[in-house]
Amino acid sequence: MKKTIPLEEGDFYWAENGYRVFTAQYHLKRGYCCESGCRHCPYGYDPKTNSQ
Incomplete structure (x- = not known):
């Protein structure tokens, strides 16, 4: 549980x-x-390439 x-x-x-x-x-x-493509993601996730 989170x-x-x-x-x-x-x-x-x-x-x-x-x-x-x-x-x-x-x-x-x-x-x-969370890899949801959040607008302010500080982890550098890119939903287009599915990578950080």
Whole structure:
């Protein structure tokens, strides 16, 4: 089971369409790349090549 990470100031913002967008700060706290092509991925994942 994955552990729950409490959200803090600066971990996300709301996009115009109403979705929550996680920032690089949150991804670094999480500690791994989910390989979903996140907008602010600090791990360098590229969904086009499926590699980091």
